Amino acid sequence: MTEMLIPLLTAAVQSGTPILFATLGEMFTERAGILNLGVEGMMIVGAFAGFFVSLSTGNPWLGVLAAGIAASAFSALHGLVCLSFLGNQVVSGLALTILGVGLADFLGSPYIGKQAPGFYAFDLPLLSSLPFVGDIFFKHDALVYLSYVAPLAFWLFWHRTRTGLALTAAGEYPPAALAAGLNPVRLRWIGIMAGGFLVGIGGAYLSLAYTHLWTNGMTAGRGWIAVALVIFAFWRPGRAVFGAYLFGGVMAFQLRLQASGTQVPSSFLLMLPYGLTIAALLFSALRGRGGSSSAAPAALGVNIEPEQ
Amino acid sequence: MFGFIVIKRQEPPKWGSFLIFPAALALSLGASCLLLAIQGKPALDGLTILYQGAFGAGYAVVDTLLKTVPIFLCSLGVAVAFRMQVWNIGAEGQFALGAIGATWAALTFPALPAWLLLPLMFTSAAVLGGIWAMIPAWLKLKLSINEIITTLMLNYIGILILDYLVYGPWKDPSSFGFPMTKEFPAAAIVPAFEGSRLHWGMILCLVCALLLWVFLTKTRLGYELKASGESLRASRYARMPYGFLVLLVMGLCGALAGWAGLMETSAVVGRLQPSLMVGYGYTAIVVAWLAQLNPGKIALASFFLAALRVGVENLQLELGVPAAFGGIIEGLILLSVLAGQFFNYYRFKRPSA
Numbered sequence: 001m002t003e004m005l006i007p008l009l010t011a012a013v014q015s016g017t018p019i020l021f022a023t024l025g026e027m028f029t030e031r032a033g034i035l036n037l038g039v040e041g042m043m044i045v046g047a048f049a050g051f052f053v054s055l056s057t058g059n060p061w062l063g064v065l066a067a068g069i070a071a072s073a074f075s076a077l078h079g080l081v082c083l084s085f086l087g088n089q090v091v092s093g094l095a096l097t098i099l100g101v102g103l104a105d106f107l108g109s110p111y112i113g114k115q116a117p118g119f120y121a122f123d124l125p126l127l128s129s130l131p132f133v134g135d136i137f138f139k140h141d142a143l144v145y146l147s148y149v150a151p152l153a154f155w156l157f158w159h160r161t162r163t164g165l166a167l168t169a170a171g172e173y174p175p176a177a178l179a180a181g182l183n184p185v186r187l188r189w190i191g192i193m194a195g196g197f198l199v200g201i202g203g204a205y206l207s208l209a210y211t212h213l214w215t216n217g218m219t220a221g222r223g224w225i226a227v228a229l230v231i232f233a234f235w236r237p238g239r240a241v242f243g244a245y246l247f248g249g250v251m252a253f254q255l256r257l258q259a260s261g262t263q264v265p266s267s268f269l270l271m272l273p274y275g276l277t278i279a280a281l282l283f284s285a286l287r288g289r290g291g292s293s294s295a296a297p298a299a300l301g302v303n304i305e306p307e308q
Numbered sequence: 309m310f311g312f313i314v315i316k317r318q319e320p321p322k323w324g325s326f327l328i329f330p331a332a333l334a335l336s337l338g339a340s341c342l343l344l345a346i347q348g349k350p351a352l353d354g355l356t357i358l359y360q361g362a363f364g365a366g367y368a369v370v371d372t373l374l375k376t377v378p379i380f381l382c383s384l385g386v387a388v389a390f391r392m393q394v395w396n397i398g399a400e401g402q403f404a405l406g407a408i409g410a411t412w413a414a415l416t417f418p419a420l421p422a423w424l425l426l427p428l429m430f431t432s433a434a435v436l437g438g439i440w441a442m443i444p445a446w447l448k449l450k451l452s453i454n455e456i457i458t459t460l461m462l463n464y465i466g467i468l469i470l471d472y473l474v475y476g477p478w479k480d481p482s483s484f485g486f487p488m489t490k491e492f493p494a495a496a497i498v499p500a501f502e503g504s505r506l507h508w509g510m511i512l513c514l515v516c517a518l519l520l521w522v523f524l525t526k527t528r529l530g531y532e533l534k535a536s537g538e539s540l541r542a543s544r545y546a547r548m549p550y551g552f553l554v555l556l557v558m559g560l561c562g563a564l565a566g567w568a569g570l571m572e573t574s575a576v577v578g579r580l581q582p583s584l585m586v587g588y589g590y591t592a593i594v595v596a597w598l599a600q601l602n603p604g605k606i607a608l609a610s611f612f613l614a615a616l617r618v619g620v621e622n623l624q625l626e627l628g629v630p631a632a633f634g635g636i637i638e639g640l641i642l643l644s645v646l647a648g649q650f651f652n653y654y655r656f657k658r659p660s661a
Contacts, residue, residue: 099639105632
């Protein structure tokens with residue numbers, strides 16, 4: 001039993017990692033009060049930027065940096081439309097996804113099938129020799145280890161720093177932030193840019209660690225799953241970890257089942273992550289009746305109107 | 309911003325829609341040219357090729373009109389939902405289910421005469437597309453589950469169901485392994501106009517738009533629908549049937565998108581195959597927003613975006629630009645129109661000292 005379970009859980013952690021980064025990124029932006037549905041587009045722009053820079057410099061870390069910066073700059077378009085021009089946040093996010101998927105497809109088409117230097121698994125000393133846990137969590141690549149620290153850093157930032165508090169105000173009640181002498185628009189810009197950076201790292205994970213190749217449409221809905229997971233996680237980073245690994249597990253399971261030559265048609269297996277997304281929302285709606293809506297930042301998706 | 313203060317306008321200026329749209333278009337095409345130039349392709353020639361592809365010859369215009377039909381049908385429904393602030397992103401999946409419904413009827417009753425088979429196909433396409441859209445509506449109403457995500461996930465699932473059918477139970481045994489169904493019997497083909505590739509779907513579009521316009525402006529329910537979109541709270545006070553309206557609107561969306569799927573399957577391709585799914589459902593969102601959710605303007609905007617698609621196909625042929633280029637232009641137009649609408653609602657004023 002464990003012979004089958006351990007590789008599956010190991011794969012769950014790996015395929016959950018890009019979703020975890022993207023979920024944390026969207027959570028960051030949403031907690032500052034901005035709804036950004038462009039995650040799918042930002043993620044794939046990050047995946048391409050990471051791939052391109054890693055391929056041309058030979059340094060995957062520079063690739064990750066570039067992915068973060070590219071996705072962040074790309075989400076600045078959302079900031080421009082929603083924060084500067086007070087456009088509709090839902091539609092702007094959709095536009096960002098349409099644009100990002102097109103852009104990555106367009107720029108990436110000469111690179112299809114090319115291989116870039118990426119991240120490879122190595123055993124963490126001591127930790128990897130732990131029974132069971134060592135095999136599942138500590139025989140991965142550097143970005144996975146980074147993803148263990150990220151939710152903790154996220155939590156500390158929001159609850160233990162002054163900026164975190166100010167960002168919470170921008171997401172819950174911008175007039176209060178304004179009254180406290182803060183600039184809620186500037187704070188939301190921070191939310192958009194920093195969130196974009198995290199989403200970009202998630203994208204880079206896909207092209208630099210999950211596969212080392214460029215293929216079109218490699219995000220395959222993971223960005224949208226991340227948007228759903230933010231709701232599933234009630235905007236809390238700890239629960240995001242759980243959600244991401246759950247999805248990673250289902251994706252890994254689905255791949256393994258396909259490889260084993262099962263009788264179940266592959267279309268049905270491919271449906272699993274999308275069906276599970278709906279199930280996850282169903283679950284959080286049933287569990288958090290009355291609570292799930294209040295878990296959302298109060299001013300989420302509401303633009304800050306200029307003063308009269 | 310830059311020493312000016314922003315003031316809310318009492319009402320949108322008259323020049324708004326005349327100026328904002330062309331400016332947004334110029335901006336998007338400019339940025340797209342830049343992208344072509346980056347890839348070492350002739351940018352200005354690219355624009356000419358794009359234009360010629362869309363309007364250059366008679367058959368190009370026919371192509372554009374053919375592509376207008378599915379975009380128009382999907383967009384009509386999406387726009388009505390958006391009016392109610394119901395964010396249906398699922399036209400793509402509803403399109404797939406409509407195509408499946410139509411195909412089911414065509415393959416199950418191949419011997420029926422056209423006057424029976426076609427109505428049956430229209431019914432099954434509308435029912436399947438409608439149900440696909442009412443699932444997220446029901447989840448939204450009963451459990452307040454976000455419809456943006458459920459409609460989107462149902463897109464992926466709908467396309468995979470289509471894949472399953474054409475790779476599996478509905479695969480034509482004589483297709484040399486290609487994923488496609490048998491060709492439809494002649495009675496299951498939506499007829500074309502004499503001596504043209506244009507089919508009767510054009511007429512369907514016009515009828516649907518007209519009926520929808522009458523519904524929205526002349527009936528009590530249509531009025532309530534508009535009112536619920538403008539102010540949910542006020543409509544609740546007035547005891548308008550919000551839940552019923554959401555289900556109705558989503559069902560309508562699904563049926564219209566389903567008919568779009570039927571048209572493409574029956575009139576254009578003549579069989580069900582995965583290549584039918586080219587993202588008309590997503591383009592419909594762009595169209596609905598460009599047209600400010602107005603049925604008349606949707607006709608214009610869907611023709612325009614269909615022309616863009618045909619133009620990009622020409623670009624693909626002549627310059628080897630990937631089809632994704634169309635998505636780039638669509639995304640850019642949508643973003644710049646969204647930003648440009650700012651000037652409809654606000655104006656700048658120098659602060660009076």
